[in-house]
Amino acid sequence: MSDAAVLRRGNPIGDITALRADFPILEERVHGKPLVFLDSAASAQKPVQVIDAMAGAMRAQYANVHRGLHWMSERTTEAYEGVRDKVRVLINAPSREEVVFTRNSTEAINLVAHSFGSLLKPGQAVLISEMEHHANIVPWQMLRDRAGIELRVAPVTEAGELDLEAFAALLADGRVGLVAITHMSNVLGTVTPAARIVALAHEAGARVLLDGSQAVVHRPVDVQALGADFYVFTGHKLYGPTGIGVLWARRELLDAMPPFMGGGDMIGTVSFERSTWAELPHKFEAGTPAIIEAIGLGAAIDYVQSIGLDRMQAHEAELTEHALRRLDGIDGLRVVGRAAERGGVISFTMENAHAHDVATLLDRGGIAVRAGNHCAEPLMRRLGLSSTARASFGVYNTVEEVDVLADSLDRVRGFFA
Amino acid sequence: MCWPTAWTGSVASSPDTVLSEANAVPDGASLYRELVMTRARRPERAGALDDADGEGSGTNPLCGDTVQVWLRRGPDGLVQDARHRTRGCAICAAAADLVADAVVGKDAGAFALLERRFGTMLQDGPEALSMGDRGAIGFLLALGDLHEYPSRRKCALLPFSAVRQALVHRPGEPDGGAG
Numbered sequence: 049m050s051d052a053a054v055l056r057r058g059n060p061i062g063d064i065t066a067l068r069a070d071f072p073i074l075e076e077r078v079h080g081k082p083l084v085f086l087d088s089a090a091s092a093q094k095p096v097q098v099i100d101a102m103a104g105a106m107r108a109q110y111a112n113v114h115r116g117l118h119w120m121s122e123r124t125t126e127a128y129e130g131v132r133d134k135v136r137v138l139i140n141a142p143s144r145e146e147v148v149f150t151r152n153s154t155e156a157i158n159l160v161a162h163s164f165g166s167l168l169k170p171g172q173a174v175l176i177s178e179m180e181h182h183a184n185i186v187p188w189q190m191l192r193d194r195a196g197i198e199l200r201v202a203p204v205t206e207a208g209e210l211d212l213e214a215f216a217a218l219l220a221d222g223r224v225g226l227v228a229i230t231h232m233s234n235v236l237g238t239v240t241p242a243a244r245i246v247a248l249a250h251e252a253g254a255r256v257l258l259d260g261s262q263a264v265v266h267r268p269v270d271v272q273a274l275g276a277d278f279y280v281f282t283g284h285k286l287y288g289p290t291g292i293g294v295l296w297a298r299r300e301l302l303d304a305m306p307p308f309m310g311g312g313d314m315i316g317t318v319s320f321e322r323s324t325w326a327e328l329p330h331k332f333e334a335g336t337p338a339i340i341e342a343i344g345l346g347a348a349i350d351y352v353q354s355i356g357l358d359r360m361q362a363h364e365a366e367l368t369e370h371a372l373r374r375l376d377g378i379d380g381l382r383v384v385g386r387a388a389e390r391g392g393v394i395s396f397t398m399e400n401a402h403a404h405d406v407a408t409l410l411d412r413g414g415i416a417v418r419a420g421n422h423c424a425e426p427l428m429r430r431l432g433l434s435s436t437a438r439a440s441f442g443v444y445n446t447v448e449e450v451d452v453l454a455d456s457l458d459r460v461r462g463f464f465a
Numbered sequence: 466m467c468w469p470t471a472w473t474g475s476v477a478s479s480p481d482t483v484l485s486e487a488n489a490v491p492d493g494a495s496l497y498r499e500l501v502m503t504r505a506r507r508p509e510r511a512g513a514l515d516d517a518d519g520e521g522s523g524t525n526p527l528c529g530d531t532v533q534v535w536l537r538r539g540p541d542g543l544v545q546d547a548r549h550r551t552r553g554c555a556i557c558a559a560a561a562d563l564v565a566d567a568v569v570g571k572d573a574g575a576f577a578l579l580e581r582r583f584g585t586m587l588q589d590g591p592e593a594l595s596m597g598d599r600g601a602i603g604f605l606l607a608l609g610d611l612h613e614y615p616s617r618r619k620c621a622l623l624p625f626s627a628v629r630q631a632l633v634h635r636p637g638e639p640d641g642g643a644g
């Protein structure tokens with residue numbers, strides 16, 4: 049029996065054909081070929097449960113939240129606030145008031161850089177790593193230039209893991225106020241030792257923000273077990289809609305932080321002389337929020353919970369293991385990043401072929417992968433690359449699709465050899 | 466059109482031949498036609514010019530591709546020789562070589578006209594060009610299928626901007642390296 053057949057029989061998420069039927073887009077054809085979607089790390093496809101929840105709200109149960117005393121507004125407020133509870137459970141946050149809705153991970157990190165950043169003093173430092181997404185680099189550079197703090201960068205090893213020794217050394221002088229680090233790399237697939245990072249940082253008196261944009265999609269996350277101070281993620285990678293993201297932070301931090309944006313919904317009272325701030329979490333949610341999108345995120349959380357993130361993790365681990373084995377068998381193909389602990393994101397280069405050409409040829413076969421610097425230019429420079437192609441797996445991907453990718457890459461290699 | 470056998474041959478004994486066949490990419494070649502691949506693999510105008518009187522370069526920040534161009538003009542102001550150093554995808558590399566060919570014998574005005582015609586071809590497809598314009602575009606017509614690949618058009622446009630710059634910048638002048 050082939051490896052593929054063995055893997056297929058014991059699929060950890062059960063009937064993958066039935067699961068795929070939840071995602072209408074997977075029926076589409078691209079250039080006349082069945083869509084093989086291997087770009088979920090950029091943004092995941094949406095199950096019908098999410099689509100219906102959003103459309104259903106707009107059809108039958110919609111009004112602005114937190115304001116109207118009428119029936120529709122009350123029901124919509126319940127639905128919107130109910131999603132906060134779902135997020136709390138998803139990441140095991142201690143309380144719902146600590147869950148702040150944002151537009152995406154990028155906005156959540158900017159919120160922390162602005163509000164928590166304003167509490168840092170010149171001479172203090174923010175410590176990031178070499179494998180951050182631009183979203184977890186640029187806000188800290190802007191804070192550095194605004195507030196006179198220092199920005200430190202912890203190196204990654206050749207294997208693509210965080211260099212923990214160097215990381216600890218960068219904490220040693222006690223001047224780091226915040227460590228902001230990815231929980232899972234969107235380029236290398238590396239899962240960082242978050243609990244260890246937090247322990248080291250706390251020992252040195254630093255707070256820790258974990259960028260969970262990738263991690264939360266691929267494995268169960270428990271912010272209390274990790275010991276984190278801030279955790280951010282973005283809805284559209286978790287099979288939810290765009291326009292909704294999450295910042296979780298410890299209550300005492302949110303209490304101490306000034307608001308990010310001003311406007312309606314985030315105030316207690318307003319006069320022209322002064323305003324007071326609303327209770328948590330509303331202090332950080334100025335203006336009419338992304339109501340429909342939040343409801344979609346709630347449906348997405350229900351969806352992944354119904355499958356089980358542990359089973360999703362096992363499924364993607366099988367796909368990743370199979371993919372690494374197949375890709376390693378292709379001459380001239382090099383997988384970039386060899387972390388021991390990793391998720392379903394695989395970057396690779398091909399001898400004599402540019403990542404964009406590889407991606408274009410795969411696309412003509414209906415296979416969607418990403419090519420480029422993956423919003424991580426400094427990491428690319430560190431690895432001595434200008435771009436890679438990247439295949440990333442979602443809950444709906446199959447071993448057969450991995451084989452299609454590998455077979456096609458073998459042909460592409462023949463073409464550019 | 467010429468496809469290496471690796472593309473057209475049947476799939477090896479994969480257990481999932483059916484899906485594999487369905488996703489085989491025989492028409493993926495339309496963009497990568499022979500002239501494009503030949504010029505990408507073995508550029509005819511690669512290298513620098515020692516006696517250049519014009520120099521330009523460009524970088525595509527999205528993919529990091531870079532093109533450097535050197536030109537030498539004659540007493541009549543027309544380009545006599547053009548060379549380039551390109552680090553990029555096959556489309557960018559082939560375009561750089563073909564554009565370096567095309568600029569020879571032209572001045573800035575004639576090159577601008579060529580660039581406008583090329584832009585029309587990318588935007589509206591090769592059919593949108595008159596017979597005369599097709600003739601004027603010459604071998605660059607090989608990149609006509611880019612019309613169907615909007616995300617790849619910038620790869621072919623990068624050498625144009627480097628040459629445009631070389632037509633106004635002398636070597637070593639400030640601004641010569643902006644992209």
Ligand SMILES: Cc1ncc(COP(=O)(O)O)c(C=O)c1O
Pocket residue numbers: 089090152153154155181183184230232233234259261262282423
């Ligand atoms: C690790 C990581 N951080 C942050 C982001 C930014 O997410 P968003 O664009 O939704 O804010 C991404 C998504 O590309 C990511 O992969």
